[in-house]
Amino acid sequence: MTKAGKKKTRLIIRTIVLLLLVSAVVYTIASKDKVKVLAVGDKAPDFELVDLEGNKHRLSDYKGEGVFLNFWGTWCPPCKKEMPYIERQHNAFAEKGVHVLSVNIAEPHLKVETFRDQYGLTFPIVIDKSKSVMEVFNVGILPATYLINKDGKIEQIITREMSEDEIISFMESIQPE
Amino acid sequence: MSKIKCQCGHDNPFGTVLCERCGRPQTEEAKESKLVDMRYEGSARRSQTYKRSIIDKIWNFFSSVKIGISIIVAVLTTAAIGTIFPQKLYVPVSGEAELAAYYERLYGIPGTIYYKLGFHDMYNSWWFITLIGMLGTSIIIASVDRVIPLYKSLKKQRTKRHPSFMKRQRIYGEGPSENPDDALIEAEGQLKELRYKVKTEDGALLAEKNRFSRWGPYVNHAGLIIFLFGILLRGIPGFYVDETMWIREGETRSIPGAEGYYLESKAFIIENYTKEEADEVFGDALERVGMIAKNYQTDVTLYKKEEGSLPGSNQTNFVKDYSIIVNKPLKFDGYNVFQMDFRLDELKSMTFKLTEKATDASFGEFTVDLTNPEREYELDNGARVILSDYYPDYDGIENGEPTSKSPIPNNPAFIFKMVTPAKPDGEMSFVAIKQTLETEVNDYKVNFVSAETRDISGLTVRKDKTLYLLLVGGIIFMIGVSQGSYWNHRRIWIQKGPDGGLLVAGHTNKNWFSLKKELDKVKDAANLPSYEDRQDKESNLDDKEVDKI
Numbered sequence: 214m215t216k217a218g219k220k221k222t223r224l225i226i227r228t229i230v231l232l233l234l235v236s237a238v239v240y241t242i243a244s245k246d247k248v249k250v251l252a253v254g255d256k257a258p259d260f261e262l263v264d265l266e267g268n269k270h271r272l273s274d275y276k277g278e279g280v281f282l283n284f285w286g287t288w289c290p291p292c293k294k295e296m297p298y299i300e301r302q303h304n305a306f307a308e309k310g311v312h313v314l315s316v317n318i319a320e321p322h323l324k325v326e327t328f329r330d331q332y333g334l335t336f337p338i339v340i341d342k343s344k345s346v347m348e349v350f351n352v353g354i355l356p357a358t359y360l361i362n363k364d365g366k367i368e369q370i371i372t373r374e375m376s377e378d379e380i381i382s383f384m385e386s387i388q389p390e
Numbered sequence: 391m392s393k394i395k396c397q398c399g400h401d402n403p404f405g406t407v408l409c410e411r412c413g414r415p416q417t418e419e420a421k422e423s424k425l426v427d428m429r430y431e432g433s434a435r436r437s438q439t440y441k442r443s444i445i446d447k448i449w450n451f452f453s454s455v456k457i458g459i460s461i462i463v464a465v466l467t468t469a470a471i472g473t474i475f476p477q478k479l480y481v482p483v484s485g486e487a488e489l490a491a492y493y494e495r496l497y498g499i500p501g502t503i504y505y506k507l508g509f510h511d512m513y514n515s516w517w518f519i520t521l522i523g524m525l526g527t528s529i530i531i532a533s534v535d536r537v538i539p540l541y542k543s544l545k546k547q548r549t550k551r552h553p554s555f556m557k558r559q560r561i562y563g564e565g566p567s568e569n570p571d572d573a574l575i576e577a578e579g580q581l582k583e584l585r586y587k588v589k590t591e592d593g594a595l596l597a598e599k600n601r602f603s604r605w606g607p608y609v610n611h612a613g614l615i616i617f618l619f620g621i622l623l624r625g626i627p628g629f630y631v632d633e634t635m636w637i638r639e640g641e642t643r644s645i646p647g648a649e650g651y652y653l654e655s656k657a658f659i660i661e662n663y664t665k666e667e668a669d670e671v672f673g674d675a676l677e678r679v680g681m682i683a684k685n686y687q688t689d690v691t692l693y694k695k696e697e698g699s700l701p702g703s704n705q706t707n708f709v710k711d712y713s714i715i716v717n718k719p720l721k722f723d724g725y726n727v728f729q730m731d732f733r734l735d736e737l738k739s740m741t742f743k744l745t746e747k748a749t750d751a752s753f754g755e756f757t758v759d760l761t762n763p764e765r766e767y768e769l770d771n772g773a774r775v776i777l778s779d780y781y782p783d784y785d786g787i788e789n790g791e792p793t794s795k796s797p798i799p800n801n802p803a804f805i806f807k808m809v810t811p812a813k814p815d816g817e818m819s820f821v822a823i824k825q826t827l828e829t830e831v832n833d834y835k836v837n838f839v840s841a842e843t844r845d846i847s848g849l850t851v852r853k854d855k856t857l858y859l860l861l862v863g864g865i866i867f868m869i870g871v872s873q874g875s876y877w878n879h880r881r882i883w884i885q886k887g888p889d890g891g892l893l894v895a896g897h898t899n900k901n902w903f904s905l906k907k908e909l910d911k912v913k914d915a916a917n918l919p920s921y922e923d924r925q926d927k928e929s930n931l932d933d934k935e936v937d938k939i
Contacts, residue, residue: 227449234530237622238523242516244625261703271700288783288794320797323763327779339702343652345644346702 251351253369257282257361260346262316262339265326270314270339272361279311279387280361281380284341284352286318287328291374292356296332298377302384303336310363311384316341318355363389398552408432411548413555425924426558428897431543435535452524452531461525468521472512475504479511526618529611537608544601550594551883553893559883561896561909565919570886576916577884584908586882594885604899606874613867620859631725631853638736639844640761642693644701647851648725652706656689658732658845686729688714688847692722714849724853731848737799738844742821743837744769744808753810755839760799775836776807776816784822792820808834880905884918894921902926 251258257280259273272280283299285292303313313336317325320340329338341347350359358375360368360383368387375383393401400411407420410433415421426432435453451457475497483492493501493510508515556562567573574595578588586597624630631647642654661684663672672682690712696705712720719726737760744753756767756775760782767775781794784803792803803822809815813833820827821836880898882905887893894913898905902923912918 224443224445227445230530231445231448231527234523234527237526238520241523241622241625242519259700261700269703286797288797290793318797321762321780323765323777324780324782341702343642343644343702343704345652348644348646349649349701 251349251367251370253367255367256365257359257367258349260349262341262346264337264339265322265329268337270337272314273365275312275314275361276365277310277363278389279306279363279384280359281306281311281313281384281387282316282350282359282361283313284316284318284347284350284355284357284359286355287320287324289355293332295356295375295380296334298375298380300332300334300336302377302380305381306384306388310389311387312336314339316346318347318352319344358383360387362387403434405434406432407434408555409552410543410546413548413551415554415558420558424558425560426555428559430536430540431547433539433543435539449531449535452528453535455532458525458528458532461521461528465521465525468512468518471509472518475501475510477510477512481510522618522621526615529614533608533611537605540604544604547596549589549591549596550885551895553888556883556885556893556895559895559897560902560925561894561905561921561923563894563919563921564887565891567890567892567917567919570890570892573892573916573918574884574886577912577918580912580915581882584911586880595883597882597884598880600877600879603874603877603879606870606872606877608870609873610867610870613863613865613870615863616866617860617863620856620863623856623859624854629855631851633851634730635849635851636733636846637688637690637849638761638846639738645725645727645851647853648723649701650695651709651722651725652693652695653720653727653849654691654693655847656691656711658847659685659687659689660732660734660845661685661687686716686732688729688849690714690720690727692720714847719852724855726852728850728852729847730850733846733848735843736846737802737841739842740802741839741841742775742806743839744773744775744810745835745837746810747833747835758804760802771811773808773810776809778805778807778818780804781822804836806836808832808836810834878904880908882909882912884916892919894918896921 257272259271261269261271263269272282281299281303285296287293299313299315306312315334315336315338317338317340319342322340325338325340328334350357354372356372356374358371360371362368369383371379371383393403394406394416395401396409396412396414396416398409398412398414400409402410402416406416408414408426408431409416413432415423415426416432420426420432475493478489481489481492483489489510490502490505493505495501497504504510512518570593574590574593578590578595578597581588581595581597584599586599588595588597590596633646635643635646635653637643637653637655639655639657642652645651645653663676663682663684665673665676668676668682668684676682692709692712693706694709695701695703696707699705709722714720714727714729716729719728721727739757739759741755741757743755745751746753753769753771753773756769758764758767758777758780763777763780765777767777769775779792781792781803782799782801783794783796784801785793785795787793792805794803801823803820803825806819806821807816808819810833817832817834818829819832819834819836821838823838826835878898878901881896883893883895885893894909896905896909906923909921913920
């Protein structure tokens with residue numbers, strides 16, 4: 214090999230080695246915090262839960278339509294506060310192809326039933342008894358709302374109490390045309 | 391890049407100290423010194439060859455041992471700072487504001503500075519990881535830069551060296567010899583007996599043993615790199631899981647970090663040593679502290695979700711029953727579930743009795759399961775109690791409505807509707823612990839009878855696919871350490887001098903004493919000229935004194 218050729222190979226090898234090392238460090242820093250967290254734009258994982266009447270609900274049942282997926286608990290004050298708004302907008306948006314699916318986290322049937330009757334809720338309420346859906350969706354604090362569009366992709370994740378206006382705009386954002 | 395042409399006619403690369411072929415000193419410094427620096431055989435380290443492009447400059451930066459040591463010092467210092475106050479992981483609060491307050495409250499101004507500088511999450515900070523990355527880079531580049539030239543120059547070393555090379559060795563002797571050719575043959579035989587590899591060339595001899603010892607440090611560094619790589623892999627999903635889960639007796643929960651697996655807790659068992667069984671060993675201690683734990687155990691059943699079924703559906707298949715004991719984890723699919731913690735006596739169910747206030751006559755007892763209460767309880771004589779609502783963690787009344795602050799039955803409260811033949815429409819009663827409220831005066835009441843409790847197991851879920859890689863890295867590291875420590879690379883040169891005498895020189899990377907001992911044997915056998923250790927003059931004197939005696 215000529216001198217110039219040798220020099221060039223050496224430069225290329227050194228550049229590749231350094232780049233590899235730098236990318237390893239960058240990757241480690243970047244992956245540190247967000248290990249397997251569901252993100253906006255990801256496909257929402259399908260699940261199957263049973264509602265208060267014993268009917269099975271699957272997320273994939275709503276294919277082609279928007280789903281307003283709300284995780285909640287009867288003991289959580291902000292969850293209670295937003296429930297009447299969700300109920301009203303559920304009625305307004307049901308015909309426009311946006312459905313509310315409400316997931317209670319592992320509470321007794323009696324408790325959820327009493328709550329539903331007290332608030333007059335008409336959308337399907339399912340109970341995640343083993344907390345496995347909560348695990349899959351990486352729900353940390355309640356309330357947590359996932360907006361899922363007609364393609365089954367997560368449009369937005371809201372981990373706080375919502376006002377009625379917000380709920381309206383959220384539901385509009387996943388309304389199929 | 392200029393080549394250095396040696397007197398022997400060999401072209402040496404820039405930075406060479408000793409000619410690659412004959413060993414003549416090439417630098418002014420080496421020419422003037424009495425002893426020559428034999429590190430890397432006087433060959434040019436690769437980093438010294440260029441100082442041109444930016445890549446070469448970065449390369450040379452990491453190739454420097456000084457820089458490497460500075461990085462190690464920086465890593466050690468920062469790692470040590472991280473141990474001054476507890477790390478974020480071990481602090482019982484979450485959220486930035488609470489963390490700041492926590493460090494300030496417990497550690498004052500130093501705590502605040504500690505928090506502000508980000509030392510509370512030292513080992514996850516980008517700059518700590520960057521430092522570790524720089525350490526890895528330094529190890530790789532510095533090793534590569536040294537091991538390749540060293541390997542090459544040892545591989546192509548000549549048997550016959552120039553006398554100026556011999557003269558500058560630490561062990562050196564010259565003197566007349568009666569029959570240099572015979573002496574060389576004798577020496578060769580003796581050296582072979584000492585298990586040296588001997589090469590001869592034109593009245594010169596090179597004996598060498600344990601060259602592989604020179605690779606020890608590089609093998610060691612390779613082990614370190616594998617170790618660091620293993621740590622790096624932990625960041626990739628699927629390689630490393632470290633989660634905790636709390637599971638109550640009777641509950642079935644999905645296992646965090648192990649998707650598709652469910653664990654049911656059958657029972658939590660805690661056993662203490664009794665005075666009778668362990669008097670000899672723990673007798674005194676039992677008297678002093680009262681209780682000594684013998685066993686913490688969680689009896690579990692593992693389920694796996696049906697292939698293709700969805701999260702949440704209860705189509706699960708039984709996998710196995712197991713008793714998790716400390717140090718005996720439940721093992722499945724690369725996961726280990728360890729017994730780590732427990733909480734005793736959380737309320738599980740409460741038993742009540744319905745009585746008539748006036749006569750104290752009872753309609754019988756009923757039990758409310760606090761995790762899954764029923765709506766109606768049938769009692770004797772046509773009476774029944776309807777559970778209208780239930781507050782597991784009753785926290786007072788807000789806006790005329792009882793509230794529960796969590797779903798955990800820490801302080802259960804109930805609204806009962808008591809239906810009796812005398813009051814078919816029912817009477818309402820609010821029952822909490824040590825408290826009963828009535829909207830109007832009732833004829834009947836619900837009395838608390840007894841409660842049942844259950845225990846909660848704290849389990850840790852671990853999976854570490856990098857463990858074997860770390861083990862391999864560690865083993866390679868130790869192989870490198872022993873390779874470099876327990877063997878020494880020894881070389882002995884003997885050649886005919888210009889005036890019919892003999893020149894003797896020796897070199898080792900460590901343990902000069904043993905080299906001299908072996909050289910003494912060769913000297914005696916082959917009648918070689920005596921040599922001296924020119925760095926340790928005292929040892930020469932000792933030898934002479936020994937000779938005299």
